[in-house]
Amino acid sequence: MKAVQYRTIGAAPEVVTVPTPEPGPGQVLLKVTAAGVCHSDIAVMSMPAERLGFPLPLTLGHEGVGTVAALGAGVDGLSEGEAVAVYGPWGCGRCLTCAQGKENYCLRAAELGIRPPGLGAPGAMAEYLLVDDPRHLVPLGGLDPVRAVPLTDAGLTPYHAIKRSLGKLLPGSTAVVIGTGGLGHVAIQLLRAMTAARIVALDVTEEKLALARSVGAHEAVLSDARAAATVRELTGGVGAQVVLDFVGAPPTTAAAGAMAAVEADVTIVGIGGGTLPVGFGSLPYEVSVASPYWGTRDELIEVLDLARAGALDVHVETYGIDDAPLAYERLHAGLVNGRAVILP
Ligand code: NAD
Ligand code: ZN
Ligand code: ZN
Numbered sequence: 001m002k003a004v005q006y007r008t009i010g011a012a013p014e015v016v017t018v019p020t021p022e023p024g025p026g027q028v029l030l031k032v033t034a035a036g037v038c039h040s041d042i043a044v045m046s047m048p049a050e051r052l053g054f055p056l057p058l059t060l061g062h063e064g065v066g067t068v069a070a071l072g073a074g075v076d077g078l079s080e081g082e083a084v085a086v087y088g089p090w091g092c093g094r095c096l097t098c099a100q101g102k103e104n105y106c107l108r109a110a111e112l113g114i115r116p117p118g119l120g121a122p123g124a125m126a127e128y129l130l131v132d133d134p135r136h137l138v139p140l141g142g143l144d145p146v147r148a149v150p151l152t153d154a155g156l157t158p159y160h161a162i163k164r165s166l167g168k169l170l171p172g173s174t175a176v177v178i179g180t181g182g183l184g185h186v187a188i189q190l191l192r193a194m195t196a197a198r199i200v201a202l203d204v205t206e207e208k209l210a211l212a213r214s215v216g217a218h219e220a221v222l223s224d225a226r227a228a229a230t231v232r233e234l235t236g237g238v239g240a241q242v243v244l245d246f247v248g249a250p251p252t253t254a255a256a257g258a259m260a261a262v263e264a265d266v267t268i269v270g271i272g273g274g275t276l277p278v279g280f281g282s283l284p285y286e287v288s289v290a291s292p293y294w295g296t297r298d299e300l301i302e303v304l305d306l307a308r309a310g311a312l313d314v315h316v317e318t319y320g321i322d323d324a325p326l327a328y329e330r331l332h333a334g335l336v337n338g339r340a341v342i343l344p
Helices: 039-044 145-152 156-163 182-194 206-214 227-234 250-258 297-308 321-332
Strands: 002-006 014-017 028-037 063-071 083-086 128-131 137-139 174-178 198-203 219-222 240-245 260-268 288-290 316-320 339-343
Touching: 002 321, 014 321, 028 083, 028 145, 028 321, 039 321, 063 128, 063 145, 083 145, 137 297, 145 182, 145 297, 145 316, 145 339, 156 182, 156 240, 156 297, 174 182, 174 227, 174 250, 182 198, 182 206, 182 297, 198 206, 198 227, 206 219, 219 227, 227 250, 240 250, 250 260, 316 321, 321 339
Parallel strands: 174 198, 174 240, 198 219, 240 260, 260 288, 316 339
Antiparallel strands: 002 014, 028 063, 028 128, 028 339, 063 083, 083 137
């Protein structure tokens, strides 16, 4: 089968032919319908070898949807041809946090060598994907697979970030979304569907700001050195109750802190190397700062339910598998509006 692989440290991904996997006991083989392209893949492909933590080659793709192609021995409850989305942050399934559905924070994944597909295990950017356990699969239930595939990360990750702050997103509050790309443009829609907050979106190009407005941002402003001051002006000097930073680079984490209200939540989702020091006097009183990772199993079910209710309009650009390297180039250059999706 064809697969998109990251093969050499620092090199671009390549389309190669690899053996089609067969499901072992307890596993499920999916025929991949669509796989999403995430900026985290670019971060992975920029890491020096010693930070990578797993061997190459790596078949990319940690957002996947497909249809059940074959069941390993002992698997039941799924039928061939059924359309499913893949919950990506696999855990052991048995520890306390896994039992709570939080496999993204599995206590034993590192020790057991469990890695998400596309981030250590072979991923969804291939004709077939081997899934270790049927519990990682959520029925699509009629959703368009191409527009649903980003929900497994670009939907689930902001959903998890927003859920932690729901108590602060009251009527009259302001939520800022920094970076309105794959994750950010879904975050705006999630905020609209789940809260009454006023949404201020920040990005660096007019195209991205236009997308932000079209998916529901009340205000969309350029993310420049004045951004924090602009958010203060827009909030009568108070600042934002919730700031979601989908860039996480030094200028955006600094701006996120500078635009926070007293008792705000600042959530740094982007992995751009920025930090935000917490200490008396460095931020407004009682600001909490968190850097969450992905989302929980139950939250993926909730995000897909929200999509089925018609609340989410994910913008996608589609590419054939041979054009996957081009999709990464365009994402790197900031040219993708919404999410790039590969159709293997
Ligand atoms: P993306 O490239 O689709 O979107 C990033 C957006 O940020 C783009 O629209 C870009 O124009 C904008 N941007 C760049 N610099 C900016 C600045 N200074 N101010 C405002 N906007 C700016 O990326 P994505 O796939 O949506 O991922 C976003 C980030 O989240 C990445 O860092 C990715 O690695 C990370 N991520 C983290 C998790 C997690 O679990 N924590 C999960 C998925 C992705
Ligand atoms: Zn991702
Ligand atoms: Zn676990």
